[in-house]
Amino acid sequence: MFEDKFFKAVIAIIIFTIRIGVFTLGIYLVMKFFIRRKEQRAENKRKENEKKTDEIFLYIPGSEDFPAPEQDFERIAEIDITQEIMHKTEKRKEKRQVKEKINEKFITIDEEFISSAGASIDVIEPVWHSASIYDDEALYYKSLFPFTKEQSYIFALHKYFAEVHDGGHFQFYSNSTGIVWEEALAGAKNLGLEDVYTIIKKSVDYLGASPSKDHIEREELLDNISKENEKNIGALDDEIYALDAVFIEEKFMEYIKAHKEKFYFSGNIMY
Numbered sequence: 087m088f089e090d091k092f093f094k095a096v097i098a099i100i101i102f103t104i105r106i107g108v109f110t111l112g113i114y115l116v117m118k119f120f121i122r123r124k125e126q127r128a129e130n131k132r133k134e135n136e137k138k139t140d141e142i143f144l145y146i147p148g149s150e151d152f153p154a155p156e157q158d159f160e161r162i163a164e165i166d167i168t169q170e171i172m173h174k175t176e177k178r179k180e181k182r183q184v185k186e187k188i189n190e191k192f193i194t195i196d197e198e199f200i201s202s203a204g205a206s207i208d209v210i211e212p213v214w215h216s217a218s219i220y221d222d223e224a225l226y227y228k229s230l231f232p233f234t235k236e237q238s239y240i241f242a243l244h245k246y247f248a249e250v251h252d253g254g255h256f257q258f259y260s261n262s263t264g265i266v267w268e269e270a271l272a273g274a275k276n277l278g279l280e281d282v283y284t285i286i287k288k289s290v291d292y293l294g295a296s297p298s299k300d301h302i303e304r305e306e307l308l309d310n311i312s313k314e315n316e317k318n319i320g321a322l323d324d325e326i327y328a329l330d331a332v333f334i335e336e337k338f339m340e341y342i343k344a345h346k347e348k349f350y351f352s353g354n355i356m357y
Contacts, residue, residue: 189356190354190355190356191354191355192353192354192355193211193212193351193352193353193354193355194351194352195209195211195212195349195350195351195352196350196352197346197350200342200343200346200349201343203339203342205335205339206240206244206335206338206339206342207244209240209342209349210237210240210241210244210349211355212233212237212351212353212355213230213233213237213238213240213241214241214244215355215356216229216232216233216355216356217229217230217233217238217241219245219262219263219265219266220262222299222300223265223299223300226265226299233351234348234349235269235272236276236341236342236345236348236349237348237349238269238273239269239270239272239273239276239277239341240273240338240341240342240349241266241269242266242267242268242269242270242273243270243273243274243277243279243282243338245263245266245270246258246263246266246267246270246286247326247334248263249261249263249264250323250326251326251327254320254323255289255319255320255322255323255326256308256319256320259289259293259297259304259307259308260304260305260308261301262301264297264301264304265299265301267286267290267297268299270286271283271286271287271290274286276341277337277338277341278337279334279337281325281329282326282329282334285322285325285326288318288322289319289322292311292315292318292319293307293308293311293315293319294307
């Protein structure tokens with residue numbers, strides 16, 4: 087009788103021990119599973135970060151020659167600069183508001199049209215809808231190729247006045263429109279607009295005498311301009327606002343009529 091009870095007790099202890107063991111093993115396997123998942127996520131995150139870093143370095147000339155990132159603070163600075171350039175590129179895309187040219191019409195600018203034109207902007211309509219100021223310098227001048235320099239002068243001056251009157255010289259140079267500064271300067275000189283020429287020339291000189299035709303580079307130039315030149319350029323806005331707009335428009339039409347054959351056009355335009 088005693089032996090049966092002892093035997094049963096031993097069996098119970100063994101079963102209990104086995105259950106405890108199985109339970110402990112189960113907990114261990116579950117914990118190991120979650121720890122492994124956590125480690126895997128951390129590894130995936132590390133690989134993702136390395137991939138992003140490699141993609142950034144693709145934009146840095148000669149980056150393969152730099153030492154390891156953790157040992158080279160200059161390379162870290164290069165990453166920051168690259169990210170800033172990429173940000174400005176995205177900003178440029180966001181700010182670029184190009185109206186889709188989905189309509190087409192045939193237009194003729196001849197002596198009769200010029201004689202009856204109500205405003206100079208009507209005469210340069212073909213240039214207005216054809217000139218590309220939102221791309222690089224090469225495409226800008228390619229888009230002006232079908233037109234005369236006289237047409238480009240009036241076009242550039244209209245763009246210049248529109249931007250400056252809307253937000254000053256800083257807006258003109260920081261926007262894509264700033265690409266026309268050279269034609270606006272030459273136009274003011276050729277039209278005999280001495281005050282306008284002087285103002286544009288001063289703004290150009292304050293920006294180093296030859297501002298880049300590249301939008302991003304002009305933005306960087308404005309970001310790093312001295313406080314003195316920033317103030318000087320701002321003061322030029324008031325000089326433009328003080329000019330007689332009616333007088334300037336009269337000078338535009340006077341120039342167009344004196345060179346009317348340079349403004350002739352016949353063909354289709356997209357708008």
